Amino acid sequence: GAVVSQHPSWVICKSGTSVKIECRSLDFQATTMFWYRQFPKQSLMLMATSNEGSKATYEQGVEKDKFLINHASLTLSTLTVTSAHPEDSSFYICSARTGNTGELFFGEGSRLTVL
Amino acid sequence: QKEVEQNSGPLSVPEGAIASLNCTYSDRGSQSFFWYRQYSGKSPELIMSIYSNGDKEDGRFTAQLNKASQYVSLLIRDSQPSDSATYLCAVTYTGGFKTIFGAGTRLFVKA
Numbered sequence: 001g002a003v004v005s006q007h008p009s010w011v012i013c014k015s016g017t018s019v020k021i022e023c024r025s026l027d028f029q030a031t032t033m034f035w036y037r038q039f040p041k042q043s044l045m046l047m048a049t050s051n052e053g054s055k056a057t058y059e060q061g062v063e064k065d066k067f068l069i070n071h072a073s074l075t076l077s078t079l080t081v082t083s084a085h086p087e088d089s090s091f092y093i094c095s096a097r098t099g100n101t102g103e104l105f106f107g108e109g110s111r112l113t114v115l
Numbered sequence: 116q117k118e119v120e121q122n123s124g125p126l127s128v129p130e131g132a133i134a135s136l137n138c139t140y141s142d143r144g145s146q147s148f149f150w151y152r153q154y155s156g157k158s159p160e161l162i163m164s165i166y167s168n169g170d171k172e173d174g175r176f177t178a179q180l181n182k183a184s185q186y187v188s189l190l191i192r193d194s195q196p197s198d199s200a201t202y203l204c205a206v207t208y209t210g211g212f213k214t215i216f217g218a219g220t221r222l223f224v225k226a
Contacts, residue, residue, distance in 0.1 A: 006158075032212070043203065043218040044159070093158045101164065102147035102207035104214055109158040 002028045002098045006107025013084055014115055020080045021110045023094030029074035030096035034104070035067075038091045050077040050094075084114040117142045119206050121217035129225050134191040136220050138204030141185070147207040148180055150189045153219065154200045163189060194224040 003026040013019050023033055031052045036044040048069055049057040056069035066088075068080040081088055091111050095104040118141040128134045136150075147166055151159035163178040165171045165187070171178045177190040187206075191198055204217040 034214075044216045046213060049213070101166075102214060103149065103161055103164055104151075104159075104205070105161065106158040111156075 002026075002096070002105040004030075004094065004096050004105045004107040006094055006110055008110055009108055010111040010113075012113045012115065015085055016083055018080055018082045019084055019112060020078055021092055021094075021112075023077045023079070023096075023107050025075045025096050028096075028098050030077075030098075031074060033071060033077040033094055033096045035069065035077075035079050036093045036095065038093060038109075044093065047079075052077075081112065084112070086114045088112065089114045117206075117208060117215055119204055119215050119217035121202075121204050121220050123218055123220060125221040125223050127223045127225060128194050130194060130196060132194050132224075134194045134198065134222055134224070136189040136191075136202050136204075136222065138187045138189075138217055139185055140187070140204075140206045140215075142206075142208055143182070143185065145182075145185075145206045145208050148178070148187045149205040149207075149214070150176075150178060150187075151203040151205060151216075152200045153203055159203055191222075194222075196224045196226045198222060199224050 005024045007022045033050040035047045047062045050069045050071040052071045058064045071077040093109040095106045120139045150163040153159040165178040165180045175192045179188045201219040203219045207214045
């Protein structure tokens with residue numbers, strides 16, 4: 001299967017700071033990537049769809065000014081959590097498709113802890 | 116609102132038994148169906164995809180799809196302790212681009 005790499009795998013930051021998470025497709029080009037958030041013992045919640053060369057599409061209830069997404073190339077999308085607060089602590093996971101089958105390949109995930 | 120429903124479990128089966136995981140979805144326009152496995156603290160990994168009615172087998176895994184009943188299942192034969200994980204059912208809708216995930220079923224395989 002396709003390989004998606006995510007970095008960092010875990011990060012601890014102080015409240016009010018910003019954190020950037022990178023998502024890379026290593027062996028394929030991804031025009032679209034997806035960012036999910038997962039709280040403990042809950043399912044994946046889609047936050048936004050990241051489109052190469054254009055603005056991301058955010059799901060209802062997700063603040064676009066707080067969760068900045070940039071998809072500058074066909075292999076890299078970044079999620080920046082701005083002015084992070086403890087309630088933003090979560091497991092953030094990116095994913096990408098290789099074609100039109102709908103199969104998603106996930107990065108390793110990034111566990112964010114905001115103190 | 117499109118929904119994907121799963122029994123949260125936990126489902127506990129003895130080693131060597133068949134584990135049966137079920138999923139229903141709300142929209143008849145659904146096109147593609149997937150099962151992902153997620154170990155605790157890890158991201159999901161794709162284990163099965165199915166697109167047409169019937170059964171699809173891959174090793175110890177069999178996915179079953181019944182579009183008339185809006186029902187998808189996953190059978191795991193000869194269950195192993197290493198199969199203990201949360202299994203997520205996912206559906207992609209016709210004309211849509213997003214994948215909707217169920218809440219997942221926690222499976223425990225007892226040695």
